[in-house]
Amino acid sequence: MQLQPTDTSAADAKNQIQEYKDTLIINAAAELFYKRGFKSATLDDIAASIGVTKPFIYKRFKSKHELLERLFDKVFSGLYEAVSQCEQLEDQDPVRRFEFFIDTYTRRKIELSTFSVILLEEEKSLSPEKISDIRSKYHGFDALVTRLIVKGVEAGVFQVGNPKVTAFAISGMVQWTHRWYQPNGKLSIEALCEEMTQMALRLVGWTGAYVLPEPLAPHR
Structure with a gap:
C-alpha cells in the first residue's frame, strides 16, 4: 500500500521547494550584484545565469x-x-x-x-x-x-x-x-x-x- 502525503507534509514540501527557488534566485542575484554592480546587473542577466526566464523571477520578486x-x-x-x-x-x-x-x-x-x-x-x-x-x-x-x-x-x-x-x-x-x-x-x-x-x-x-x-x- 502506498501512503498518501498528509496536507501538512504536502504544504511543507511546497514551502521547501519555494524556499529553494527563492534562494537560487537570491544567490544568483548576489553573484551578479557583486561582479557587475546593482545598476548594471539586470533581471534578464540573473535569469540567464540560472537557466530560467524573467517571468520565473517575477513570480517570486516584484523587482530587482x-x-x-x-x-x-x-x-x-x-x-x-x-x-x-x-x-x-x-x-x-x-x-x-x-x-x-x-x-x-x-x-x-x-x-x-x-x-x-x-x-x-x-x-x-x-x-x-x-x-x-x-x-x-x-x-x-x-x-x-x-x-x-x-x-x-x-x-x-x-x-x-x-x-x-x-x-x-x-x-x-x-x-x-x-x-x-x-x-x-x-x-x-x-x-x-x-x-x-x-x-x-x-x-x-x-x-x-x-x-x-x-x-x-x-x-x-
Missing part, C-alpha cells in the same frame, strides 16, 4: 530592488541566528559564550565577504526604510555583545569600564575583517578566528589563559 532587500534580510537573519546561539549554550560560562560569539561572528563575516562588499557598495540603492531596518539589525548585534560583556563583568571575569563602548569597538573590529583578510594568504580562517577571539578577550579584560574551545552544543 526587492531582490536586493531580500538578500539583506536573508543574510542578516542567518547571521544573527548563528551568533545568537551563544546565549543558548549548555555551558553557561560567560567566557565560553563570549568566545563562541567572536569565533562564529568572525567566521561568518569572512564567509559572507561578498555580501559585505555588496552592502557597502549598494546601500545607496536601498529604500530609507530598509536602511533604517539594517541599522536596527546592527544595533541587535551590538546589544548581544553588550549582554555578553555585562554577564562577564557580573561574574567577575571581565574588567570593563563601559560595556557598551567596548561592544561597539569589538563589533567594528569584526565587521571590517573582510576588507583586509585574504583567504589565500598565510593566515587560515581558523587561525584568524583564534587571533580575533584572543584580541576580543583582551579588550574585555580577560586575564586567563586562552584555550581554543571545543565546539559547544546549543542548549535545547
Whole structure:
C-alpha cells in the first residue's frame, strides 16, 4: 500500500521547494550584484545565469530592488541566528559564550565577504526604510555583545569600564575583517578566528589563559 502525503507534509514540501527557488534566485542575484554592480546587473542577466526566464523571477520578486532587500534580510537573519546561539549554550560560562560569539561572528563575516562588499557598495540603492531596518539589525548585534560583556563583568571575569563602548569597538573590529583578510594568504580562517577571539578577550579584560574551545552544543 502506498501512503498518501498528509496536507501538512504536502504544504511543507511546497514551502521547501519555494524556499529553494527563492534562494537560487537570491544567490544568483548576489553573484551578479557583486561582479557587475546593482545598476548594471539586470533581471534578464540573473535569469540567464540560472537557466530560467524573467517571468520565473517575477513570480517570486516584484523587482530587482526587492531582490536586493531580500538578500539583506536573508543574510542578516542567518547571521544573527548563528551568533545568537551563544546565549543558548549548555555551558553557561560567560567566557565560553563570549568566545563562541567572536569565533562564529568572525567566521561568518569572512564567509559572507561578498555580501559585505555588496552592502557597502549598494546601500545607496536601498529604500530609507530598509536602511533604517539594517541599522536596527546592527544595533541587535551590538546589544548581544553588550549582554555578553555585562554577564562577564557580573561574574567577575571581565574588567570593563563601559560595556557598551567596548561592544561597539569589538563589533567594528569584526565587521571590517573582510576588507583586509585574504583567504589565500598565510593566515587560515581558523587561525584568524583564534587571533580575533584572543584580541576580543583582551579588550574585555580577560586575564586567563586562552584555550581554543571545543565546539559547544546549543542548549535545547
